[in-house]
Amino acid sequence: MHTIALLSAVLLTLILVWFNVRPLGTHIAQENQYVGKSLWPLLFRLGIPTYWRKGLFVVEPYTGGSEKKVEQLPHCDASGPYLTLKFRRIGGILYVYLHRDQRGRWTCFHSFWWHSPLVKEPAEPPMMSLETANEAIASAEHVQVLAEALLQKVICHGSESLADKELLVWSILVEWLTEILSGGFESYFCSGCADAAKLTLRSLQTAGLTDASQIFQKACAEFGPEGPSENCDVRFNQIQRLDDESFQLWAELSEGIDAMSDQIEVACWKWWLNN
Secondary structure, eight states: OHHHHHHHHHHHHHHHHHHHHSOTTOEEESTTTTTTOBHHHHHHHHOSOSEEEESEEEEEGGGTSEEEEESSOTTOOOOSOEEEEEEEETTEEEEEEEEEOTTSOEEEEEEEEEEOTTOOSOOOOOOOOHHHHHHHHHTOOSHHHHHHHHHHHHHHHOGGGSOHHHHHHIIIIIIIIHHHHHHHHHHHHHSGGGGGHHHHHHHHHHTTOHHHHHHHHHHHHTTOTTOSOSSHHHHHHHHHTOOHHHHHHHHHHHHHHHHTHHHHHHHHHHHHHHO
């Protein structure tokens, strides 16, 4: 009788501890859905993050969802520096972890969706003042840092807040180059980034990127004399009417852009410093 009572007490204690430290219904799912995606296409797809922080911050569902900073994620060997993006949605939180790859670009190496009934409404993302955003842009000492500063400005204040000089770099590095490097010209033309294809072509020419602009013109020529539509839905219908030869050409042209990507970044940086 004493043994049964003792076992019952132990079992009750375990149950109480379980429900005390673990919010009912929380679990991790949809792991690594975004691995390999670069920062800009991720944000175009997912929208504005609730926050992004330098370093690795992990959620602890067994302690009520608190977060702590760690040096390394379990079972992940990607080297730093790191960036943590958090997207708070109704019913859970999406965590996306990125690191700088060998080419200096933020690339996702781990992600997961933390389901929790405790998350009942999305959180508003933090806002950066326009003055602070402009200061970050003016103090950028590297082309990738410049691109990140432009992105933060667009996230907080929209692309219409960009000055003409900023818009040129944004259209080339963020809306055009990173999308092509992530999925080629096919991915670019299927995305909303290609709505500004004409602006991007002018930007490439203004920055003195003759070879890159010629490659881009060849890719656009597959749509016919009028080029790709500025409307994403219309452009998608145009793409569906293309034959396999067009997609093969895009793949080859994408390799050409990939090969000169460092040159494109250097040219944009030089143009930025000289204008």
